[in-house]
Amino acid sequence: MNIVDELNKFRSIIDTELEKVIPNGDFMQKKIFEAMRYSIFAGGKRLRPILSLKSCEMISGSYQEAMKIALGIEMIHTYSLIHDDLPAMDNDDFRRGKPTNHRVFGEDIAILAGDGLLNLAYETMLEGFSLNKTNYDSHIQAIREVSRSAGVFGMIGGQTVDIQINDDSAEKEKLEFIHKNKTSSLIEASIVSGAIVAGASHEQLEHLKAYGQAIGMCFQIRDDILDKIGDEKILGKKIGSDETNHKLTYLSLYGMENSINEIHILNMKAIEALSIFNEEESIFFKELANYLAYRKC
Amino acid sequence: MNIVDELNKFRSIIDTELEKVIPNGDFMQKKIFEAMRYSIFAGGKRLRPILSLKSCEMISGSYQEAMKIALGIEMIHTYSLIHDDLPAMDNDDFRRGKPTNHRVFGEDIAILAGDGLLNLAYETMLEGFSLNKTNYDSHIQAIREVSRSAGVFGMIGGQTVDIQINDDSAEKEKLEFIHKNKTSSLIEASIVSGAIVAGASHEQLEHLKAYGQAIGMCFQIRDDILDKIGDEKILGKKIGSDETNHKLTYLSLYGMENSINEIHILNMKAIEALSIFNEEESIFFKELANYLAYRKC
Numbered sequence: 001m002n003i004v005d006e007l008n009k010f011r012s013i014i015d016t017e018l019e020k021v022i023p024n025g026d027f028m029q030k031k032i033f034e035a036m037r038y039s040i041f042a043g044g045k046r047l048r049p050i051l052s053l054k055s056c057e058m059i060s061g062s063y064q065e066a067m068k069i070a071l072g073i074e075m076i077h078t079y080s081l082i083h084d085d086l087p088a089m090d091n092d093d094f095r096r097g098k099p100t101n102h103r104v105f106g107e108d109i110a111i112l113a114g115d116g117l118l119n120l121a122y123e124t125m126l127e128g129f130s131l132n133k134t135n136y137d138s139h140i141q142a143i144r145e146v147s148r149s150a151g152v153f154g155m156i157g158g159q160t161v162d163i164q165i166n167d168d169s170a171e172k173e174k175l176e177f178i179h180k181n182k183t184s185s186l187i188e189a190s191i192v193s194g195a196i197v198a199g200a201s202h203e204q205l206e207h208l209k210a211y212g213q214a215i216g217m218c219f220q221i222r223d224d225i226l227d228k229i230g231d232e233k234i235l236g237k238k239i240g241s242d243e244t245n246h247k248l249t250y251l252s253l254y255g256m257e258n259s260i261n262e263i264h265i266l267n268m269k270a271i272e273a274l275s276i277f278n279e280e281e282s283i284f285f286k287e288l289a290n291y292l293a294y295r296k297c
Numbered sequence: 298m299n300i301v302d303e304l305n306k307f308r309s310i311i312d313t314e315l316e317k318v319i320p321n322g323d324f325m326q327k328k329i330f331e332a333m334r335y336s337i338f339a340g341g342k343r344l345r346p347i348l349s350l351k352s353c354e355m356i357s358g359s360y361q362e363a364m365k366i367a368l369g370i371e372m373i374h375t376y377s378l379i380h381d382d383l384p385a386m387d388n389d390d391f392r393r394g395k396p397t398n399h400r401v402f403g404e405d406i407a408i409l410a411g412d413g414l415l416n417l418a419y420e421t422m423l424e425g426f427s428l429n430k431t432n433y434d435s436h437i438q439a440i441r442e443v444s445r446s447a448g449v450f451g452m453i454g455g456q457t458v459d460i461q462i463n464d465d466s467a468e469k470e471k472l473e474f475i476h477k478n479k480t481s482s483l484i485e486a487s488i489v490s491g492a493i494v495a496g497a498s499h500e501q502l503e504h505l506k507a508y509g510q511a512i513g514m515c516f517q518i519r520d521d522i523l524d525k526i527g528d529e530k531i532l533g534k535k536i537g538s539d540e541t542n543h544k545l546t547y548l549s550l551y552g553m554e555n556s557i558n559e560i561h562i563l564n565m566k567a568i569e570a571l572s573i574f575n576e577e578e579s580i581f582f583k584e585l586a587n588y589l590a591y592r593k594c
Contacts, residue, residue, distance in 0.1 A: 033449065083409075109457070109460075111383065112456060114412070115412075115415065119415065119449070120448055123444045126440060140433075148420060152326060152330065152416070152417065153320070156412055156413045161326050163409075164328065173325075177325050181326075
């Protein structure tokens, strides 16, 4: 299996499905559709929905059952980027090489486009019930997993702590909280939700949770490293913004050598968590962990 | 039945339940809890959740089944107010006599508090499944009704059109779209969702939908009138803001006399829609329609 080919294949499947569920057409409120589509189709990696589809496939043999959940997860991720980029938050002008949503549509529409995507995420995930008539319990459990991870005890909680002015106290605890909640939480929920829909056992879920936590943390530290030494052309954005904004990062707190070591350790943990699955089942997730740990963008 | 006593009774029931579900306590992200609680407990009328509980009670005899849906609806309503008040939107400094969320907590936290409430609305509504184990279908249908009414084909769509600069074309259609989507949609979904959870028939739902549409429109026109001739002390906010902001309203388009007449007509429509219910069942909703049509705040 070539990991890049597999990621591209699933990315294209997800793009096709997103195209169907994000509204379009000449309605009076079409401006909001334009803004939502602009950010949804701005070249995202689709990492989170891919995790959801692939974990569903690993457990049940088919990824289709997790599709609505996966699409909802990508909308939640995208709304969070639109709101994070706003002038009142990180005030970013570019993302993935393109002007941010509010730079194109204005702050008011950008706020509403974020709201619209968050709400549409739930509309879409709730639509999944019509596909899973026999499987209500696991579908509800999966949506609730996503919902919790996106909320004030997950992503929104992490962002709240991240934007608070650094008070120089308990920085390590604060950084751990931010990484765990702002980034890892939704990544973990992505992989777990797909497995829940597929009917995974408690043991399987625990192992996938550990995998999700490890690659989530790994993903974040790699992000911080790329912001310091990445290639701007490949990244599609300026590097050094963490330093400019005095962001609390693993790198700023522990230095480059420790950060690179931590990535190795987390990558090993992720692969170890997959030990209960056989080689054939888990090959995608193993290769994905390696790919994310050493990615260039 | 005294309508004001009944409204106060249910308002207090809802406040007690909201107190339990909006997070509190000394967590690292407590700032977001403070901001969410500030707006949720800022003296709202709880009209929407009351509609949901009372329609559930009218159909099934008990309001408890609709509680989680009702709480979710109030959170959705509150998040929309926080975001509407932001500088990039209506730029309002006061609401219900108190400084708006962003004036107290800053724009960044206000955006996140809105996001947090929208997400928590879904977390809360999804919790309702644990209460309704035998009744999945109707509970899902009710959440989907709320979800649709809150989204880009409902409230967010209405707000999108409302903030767009007036292009002087097709004002009547535009106004109708805004009223229907921005205000009526969630009011209608409130009453319909409670009835769905209670197992209402198709005919009952159609009549309640007509009632909800009529009082929703009535509510909005009354709002516009109060913004022109209301008592600032009773309202808890400055009047005249629609005129200052060149808002497209029923009043600005059709004048005071037509607006007052329209309220009479809508009120009659609302009461007529209740004709399929007997007097005892529908007395609350009849009195509520009259109360809302001629309210002072």
